[in-house]
Amino acid sequence: EAPADGALLEVLYEDGAEVPVLASVAFIGEAGESVVPTGEQAPPEKDKVATGPDEKIITASAATAAPKQSETEPAATHDQRIRISPRAKRFAEKKNVDYSLVSGSGPNGRIVCSDIQKALSGQSRVTAAETAVNQLTEVSDLTTVTDIAPVSTAAAVTIPAEEFTEQPLSNVRKLIAKAMHSSLRDSAQLTHHMSADVRNVLEARRKIKEGLKNGTERHDITINDIVSWCVIKAIARHPAVNAHFLGDSIRLFNRVHLGIAVDTPRGLMVPAVKNADLMDLPGLSQALKASAEACRKGNINPELIQSTSASFTISNLGNYGVEMFTPVINLPQCAILGVCTIINRPADLGNNIFGFVPYMGLSLTYDHRAVDGGPATLFLREIKEQIEKFTY
Structure with a gap:
């Protein structure tokens, strides 16, 4: 939502693009007014077609060792420059896509990231492997395929486009992937499991639900709370785990x-x-x-x-029926508690009487660094005891 009325002067991001949190997406003002630079960096895809140091410009006639291209390829012809944004070039090289054979949809035919993504999804399937095959067919004195530099298996195998759908990662998914990978790579994680008798917790929850019905209870306090x-x-x-x-x-x-893990x-x-220890149960x-x-x-x-x-995180998968799991620490935190589903198990009720008791699984992952x-086990046992003696 724009903070003021006016004419749309400039759009910084294309439709469907991922935009960083709190970043400006456009400029508005009076019709005909020029856009005054604000110090914000425009997105890479909006860079003008220039010949700056980051711009990749290749002249086909200048590359004496470049292979001939077939008549059906959408590649640049002789003396035609290949215009590609720096970001798209890095993306293409990372995905092993020969961008010289990709048609650009940007200004003046410039190749942008969306063009590379289309190439990867099968709409314009041109990879480094195909370029290697073209080189092979054009060189008559080659007798074996081994004379060509090896191409990775992932790049050489062509999968029909109708067999899959490839989607770019959202910014949120990129952040999650980076955080989870670095957590497992950069820490010494170990998980202990324990179960807690939740008869008191279930009885408290029953009283709360009854109170909500008859109007004596104002707060819908859940088991997770x-x-x-x-x-x-x-x-x-x-406190060492905090x-x-x-x-x-x-x-x-x-x-x-x-910290509370939330699925969105x-x-x-x-x-x-913040300051959860200063709150009472209804406030929490x-x-x-x-x-x-x-x-x-x-x-x-x-x-x-x-x-x-x-300073400490809880991840509750009990509603999904998960009986045990190993939660991943949200670094630089030192521990995370996984809350599992409730299962009825046989237990000694006293006086040599046995029955089924509801138990909740608890999985504590901690950074052994x-x-x-020992202290981690004592902390997990303390959680178990606090749950078992809870009263409301």
């Missing part, structure tokens, strides 16, 4: 900034509830629901979903 409340109490007894590992130091937090249509988000419940709703609507404060905003196995 109760578990989060118990985790905060356990952190107070084991920390960030910074390589040569550990930052211990005085307050609990609780755009991907996984982990907003932080409201804060958790507000953060999750803001993530789903897309209006969460970007600072609150940074991995450095939370910052926390040893």
Whole structure:
């Protein structure tokens, strides 16, 4: 939504493009008014067709070793320059696409990223492997394919376009992929599993639901809210897990900034509830629901979903029926708790009487660089005990 009325002077991003959070997308003003530079960098795809140092311009006639191209190829002919944006060139090289054989859809026929993506999706299938085959057919004295530099298997295999759909990653998915990969690569993660008797929690939840029906209860406190409340109490007894590992130091937090994993249509988000240890249970419940709703609507404060905003994270997959999993730490945090589904298991009820008891699975992943196995186990047991003795 534009903050003011006016004529559209310049659009910085194409339709469907991924736009960084809080970035300007266009300029508005009086009709005929010139756009005054604001210091914001225009997106790479909007760069003018220039001959600057980043612009890749190739003249076919100047390359004496360049192979002949068939008449059916959409490649540049002799003395025709290949115009490609720096970003598209890097993308093409990364994906092993011969961009000299791709038709550009940008200004003056310039090749942009969307053209490379179309080539990858099969709409304009020209890869480095095909270029190698063309070179082979044009050189008569070659007797074996081994005389040509080897091409990677992924590039050499051609899959019919109707067999798949290739979609570019969204910005959110790119961030998730980068964070998860770096977390597993750069830390020493280990997961402990334990189960907690949740009879008291289920009884509290039953009372809350009845109170909501008859009007005696104002807050819809969920099982996830109760578990989060118990985790905060356990952190107070084991503050070493409420920390960030910074390589040569550990930052211990005085307050609990609780991160909650939220599944949204755009991907996984982990907003932080600041100073959660200062809240009572109803207040914590409201804060958790507000953060999750803001993530789903897309209006969460970007600072609150940074991995450095939370000091400890909870990921609850109980609603999906997951019995056990190994959550991945949101670095630089030192630990994350995975909450699993509730399963009835046989247990000793006392006086030599056995029955089925509802148990909730708890999976604690911790960074062994910052926390040893003993303290981590004691912390997980404290969470179990806080859940089992919970009263409402």
